[in-house]
Amino acid sequence: MSVIIEAGKRHIREVNQDIQAALAAGDEVTVTETLSRHNLGVGLPEQGDISFKGSVGYYCGGLNTGTKIDIERNAGWAVGEGMSDGHITVGGYAGMSCGAAMMGGTIHVKGNAGPRCGVAMKGGNIVVEGKIGYQSGFMAHRGKIIALGGAGESCADALWEGEVWVAGPVDSYGVDVKVIEPTAEEVAEVDKILDPLGLVDSSRDWRKMISGQRLWYFESRDASAWLMI
Amino acid sequence: MCGIAGRILNAPGKVGHDLVELMDAQEHRGADSTGFAVYGAPIETGYILRCMGFDKASMDADLSDFRDILMAHGSDFVGEPTIVSDAAKHYCVRMVVKDPGDIARWIGDADDMSHRFEVQSCGRSLEIIKDTGGSVGVADKHGVRDMIGTHGLGHARLATESSVLPNASHPFWARPFPDVAIVHNGQITDYYTWREKLQRQGYRFLTENDSELIAVWVSDQMKQGLTAEQALRKSITSIDGVFTYMLARPEGIGFAKDRFAMKPIVAIEENGELAAATEEQAVRRVFADECDVINYDGPSMMGIWGAGNRSLAA
Structure with a gap:
């Protein structure tokens, strides 16, 4: 069954409770009158389909554990923050800190993403069809950020074991970035992520960014002891 | 964290009403105090x-x-x-x-x-109304919703650098420059250094609020010959801290952001009118229909919007 839930000016806790109940009943959920409001669809369960019509505010899909979320237009700050599984699609622009500290799942942004996309992410994949903003990938522990339309300044600053893949121009690199030519096997792994989204293009000139491991926490400590992930 | 907002109309209208809406939607960003700067019809x-x-x-x-x-x-x-x-x-x-x-x-x-x-x-034409408490309370007390004007600013304050006092609320007037006001979201880390320099030039500061500095700093730069655009741009590299501020004059509203992109600002421009705010959900109180939002998310950004449908594009 398909259920329509109106957000409007209602208390977001009530809206989220209605969403939780509908998903628990196995319904497909559409949320209308989203009005860029914050915290919509935070903490959703392990399965279900939900569609937000219009734009959403901060933290949409945060702590997601498996739900498939479709956002018709823009998302505010930190869409999918801390998510461990599931799939989030943003039809337009994703604001700052998209996928911050996410642990798993996929975020697919059809437009551009704001600054610090994938900051401190610990797993999962972020695919941005446009450009990723200033200092994207900052301190990413694990997972992949894949930008098909270039990157802003200070890209991939202070990475741990996360990877930033960029096709297109990079305005500038961050501290401690090592840019490497990916192997065919590595490109094939990325194409596996892009394939279900219909975004594979063999003509792309990839730049893969990883940590240069020259920062103090790599040099002055036993790095393996500090990489606790 | 604070919330800021700006509103420009094509012709004199209920700018006070709209500013209250913009700030009501952002009250969660700071309910210590609320303030408004309204530009009404100028007296001769x-x-x-x-x-x-x-x-x-x-x-x-x-x-x-x-x-x-x-x-x-x-x-x-x-x-x-x-x-x-x-x-x-x-x-x-x-x-x-x-x-x-x-x-x-x-x-x-x-x-x-x-x-x-x-x-x-x-x-x-500038009138600054500010007081402790949330937007609705301050608006009711001071009749802000009924204020007519072409443009204005709003501010919801979460006090960090100075006390919760009615006079330490925003907006701040750029003392002694008439008709210049500012709202600010952030922290200025070198404000005492700048403040002492400006005090030596004769400027006077009445609060311990770091934001009071910015209005005077920008106005002083313009007094020395810079255009508004040049002064706003120079502030990004001259003033240290994390900030997004909006500065209003009779000609319009400008904004500038720090080098680290820590404080957001979004805007909707439709038919020459403008609503800008820290959060998108605030500007949607004024433009309820789905329309394009401009996210000024990047570092070191600035811009100027003209009042009364006059272009001041930077």
């Missing part, structure tokens, strides 16, 4: 003053002494001042005064009584 001579007295028990003496200072500068009240007072110890006053000539000299004298009575805005 004299100035509109918005003032605050800190103890209503001394209201008569405050007004009498303040009038003496005005008269010493060839000015006086035009009509009776309007008093806004409730259970709080402080009270607010709106008055129109005759032109006191040299504003800097006059406000220099008037500020000698700023420990009990403070001028919070001075301009031919």
